[in-house]
Amino acid sequence: MAVDGIVSVWKDAGMTSHDVVSKMRKLFGQKRIGHAGTLDPQVTGVLLVCLGQATRLVERLQSQSKIYSADVMFGKSTDTEDLQGEVIQQIDSVSVHQSVNESSWKQSLQTFLGEQQQVPPMVSAVRVNGKRLYEYAREGQIIERKSRQIKIYRIEANAWHISEIGFPIGSFEVECSKGTYVRTICTDMGARFGIPAVMSHLVRTGYGRFSKSDSFSLEQLNDLKLEGRLEESVVSITKALQGWRFAKVNDPARMKWVRNGGSLLSDEWSEVIPESLPNEGEFALLDSFNQVVGIYQWNESKQAWKPDVIFQTELNESLEVVET
Numbered sequence: 001m002a003v004d005g006i007v008s009v010w011k012d013a014g015m016t017s018h019d020v021v022s023k024m025r026k027l028f029g030q031k032r033i034g035h036a037g038t039l040d041p042q043v044t045g046v047l048l049v050c051l052g053q054a055t056r057l058v059e060r061l062q063s064q065s066k067i068y069s070a071d072v073m074f075g076k077s078t079d080t081e082d083l084q085g086e087v088i089q090q091i092d093s094v095s096v097h098q099s100v101n102e103s104s105w106k107q108s109l110q111t112f113l114g115e116q117q118q119v120p121p122m123v124s125a126v127r128v129n130g131k132r133l134y135e136y137a138r139e140g141q142i143i144e145r146k147s148r149q150i151k152i153y154r155i156e157a158n159a160w161h162i163s164e165i166g167f168p169i170g171s172f173e174v175e176c177s178k179g180t181y182v183r184t185i186c187t188d189m190g191a192r193f194g195i196p197a198v199m200s201h202l203v204r205t206g207y208g209r210f211s212k213s214d215s216f217s218l219e220q221l222n223d224l225k226l227e228g229r230l231e232e233s234v235v236s237i238t239k240a241l242q243g244w245r246f247a248k249v250n251d252p253a254r255m256k257w258v259r260n261g262g263s264l265l266s267d268e269w270s271e272v273i274p275e276s277l278p279n280e281g282e283f284a285l286l287d288s289f290n291q292v293v294g295i296y297q298w299n300e301s302k303q304a305w306k307p308d309v310i311f312q313t314e315l316n317e318s319l320e321v322v323e324t
Contacts, residue, residue, distance in 0.1 A: 002030045002032065002051075002052045003028055003030065003051045003052055003231060003234055004051060004052035004053040004054055004236075004237060004311070005050075005051050005052070005054050005234035005235055005236050005237060005240070006048055006049065006050055006051070006054050006057075006061075006210075006234070006235045006237070006240045007024070007048075007049045007051065007216065007221070007233050007234055007235070008046055008047075008048055008049075008207070008210040008211075008214045008215040008216065008235070009024070009046075009047045009048075009049050009215060009216060009217070009218065009221070010044070010045065010046065010047075010212060010215040010216060010217045011039050011043075011044055011045060011046075011047040012044055012217070012218075013041070013042050013043065013044050014041060014042070015041060016041050017035050017038045017039050017047055018035075020035065020047055020049065020218070021033055021034060021035050021049065023218055024049050024051075024221075027218075027221055027222065027225055027230065028051060028230065030051065030052065032051070032052050032053075032055055033049060033050065033051050033052075033055070034049070034050050034055045034058055035047055035048060035049050035050065035058075036048040036050060036057075036058045036061035036062050036207075037061070037062050037066065037204075037207060038125060039204060040202075042082075042084060043202045043203065043204065044203050044204075045068075045202075045203045045204030045205060045212075046204050046205065046206060046207045046210055046211065046212065046214075046215050047204075047207075048061055048207055048208075048210060051234065053237065053311050053312070054237050054240070056309050056311075057237065057240070057309075060295075061207075061208060061240075062178055063178050064178070064207065064208035064209075065153060065175055065176060065177055065178075065208065066175070066176060066178075066180070066204060066206060066207050066208075067173065067174070067175045067204070067205050067206030067207075067211075068173070068174050068176070068182050068202060068203065068204050068205065069158070069171070069172075069173050069201075069202075069203045069205050070171070070172055070173075070174065070182045070185075070186065070199060070201060070202045070203075071169050071170070071171050071172075071199070071200045071201035071202075072169065072170050072172070072185075072186040072189050072190070072197050072198070072199060072200065073163060073167050073168075073169045073186075073197065073198050073199075073200040074096050074099075074100055074167055074168050074169075074170075074189075074190055074193070074195055074196075074197045075090060075091055075093060075096040075165075075166075075167035075168070075195065075196065075197070076089060076090035076091070076167070076196050076197075076198055077089045077090075077187060077190065077196035077197060077198050078198050079122070079137075080121070080122075080123045080137075080183075081121050081123070081181075081183035081184060081186065081187050081198060081199060082183050082198060082199045082200070082202075083198060083199075083200050085123075089196040090196065091195060091196065093165070093166035093167055095195070096166075096167055096168060096195055097168065099193045099194060099195045100168065100193040100195065101168075102160040102168075102170070104193070105157070105160070105168075105170050105189070105193075106157045106160075108189065108192050108193075109155050109156070109157060109172065110155075111192070112152050112155050112174075112185060112188070112189075113152050113153075113154075113155060114151065114152060115149060115150070115151045116149070116150060116151070116152070117147035117148065117149060117150075118147060118148060118149075118150045118179075118180065118181065118184055118185075119145050119146075119147045119148075119184070120133060120145055120148060120179075120181060120184070121133070121181055121183055121184055122134070122136065122137040122142055122143075122145075123137050124181060126145070126148075128143060128145065133145065148179050150176060150177050150178075150179050150180040151176065151177040151180075152174060152175070152176050152177075152180070152185075153175040153176065153177070154173075154174065154175040155172060155173070155174045155175075156172060156173050156174075157170065157171070157172050158171040158172055158173055159171040163200075169200060170189070171201075173205075175206070182199060182202055183198075183199040183202070185199075186198060186199040187199075209240070209242060209243065210235075214235075216233050220233075221233055236291075237292050237311065238284075238286070238290065238291050238292045241284050241292060244283065244284045245277055245281070245282075245283040245284070246283060246284050246285075246286055247272050247273045247274065247277060247283055247284075247285050247286070247296075248272065248285070248286040248287075248288075248290070249272055249285060249286070249287060249288070249293070250288045254269075254272065255287060255288075255293070258285060258293055258294060258307075258310070259293070259310065259312075261307050261310055262307075263299075263302065263304040263305060263306050263307070264296060264304060264305040265303070265304050265305075266279060266303075266304070266305070269305075272285075273305070279298050279300075279303075280298050281297070281298060282295055282296060282297040282298070282308065283295070283296055283305075284296075292311060293310065293311055294307050294308075294309060294310045294311060295307070295308050295309040296308065
């Protein structure tokens with residue numbers, strides 16, 4: 001039987017996100033598996049792998065905030081904004097230390113908080129004219145990119161040290177919105193002081209409700225499979241949506257309507273949809289076993305809740321629900 005749910009994988013450096021998906025398909029013996037939020041091959045950290053019907057949650061998972069631990073090196077810049085690219089500018093270490101120090105760097109971090117515009121790097125997966133930017137980059141092309149709105153929820157300094165070549169490196173943690181490129185934050189840090197800068201290290205330590213402590217390496221997953229305990233790594237769709245707004249259906253007749261993709265009128269479904277749930281956004285609908293059966297969105301023109309996703313199979317585990 002196919003498994004529905006989410007596994008938080010701790011991806012090692014040297015693997016692509018697709019490599020992880022391929023290995024997960026072999027481990028679980030099913031094809032319907034995808035990931036949410038690509039990690040570059042050289043980056044380690046949390047990669048959410050969706051199994052079965054949980055693949056229908058990928059877009060929603062990608063909209064969640066992420067937490068990264070990163071290093072910025074002042075003194076040089078590259079065409080990829082990290083150490084993997086070709087150096088396009090480098091200045092002497094004396095000039096770097098005259099421009100920035102630990103105190104001034106820490107003070108500058110607060111200027112990055114909040115909503116702002118960011119231009120995606122050429123090595124990103126953003127599509128322009130039907131083609132991903134990194135594909136243009138591989139062809140040696142640099143094209144004009146539109147800036148996109150991002151949000152930095154939190155940014156904190158962790159450490160400051162001097163590299164072997166004499167360039168200062170600032171270590172920091174950042175919690176940010178979908179579409180944020182930490183490598184671009186690093187180059188912007190250099191721009192604050194009028195000097196080049198580059199991202200020298202990156203780890204994704206958190207993704208929505210998932211953290212490193214929730215994650216499994218591929219080696220650990222292989223061991224669990226050998227022990228017949230692989231499903232212990234799977235977080236059910238219901239549990240993955242903790243923190244969402246919920247409504248609950250107990251009546252079998254109404255559940256049949258839900259399973260058939262029927263819309264919900266607030267007046268007619270008042271015993272299901274709590275008054276505290278405003279007519280906007282979306283919520284997850286639970287059955288009598290506290291398992292998610294669908295995700296509903298408010299349709300203003302129809303003045304009704306329309307199903308966006310209906311899950312057809314039984315999910316993995318229950319959740320005690322607090323309606324909000």
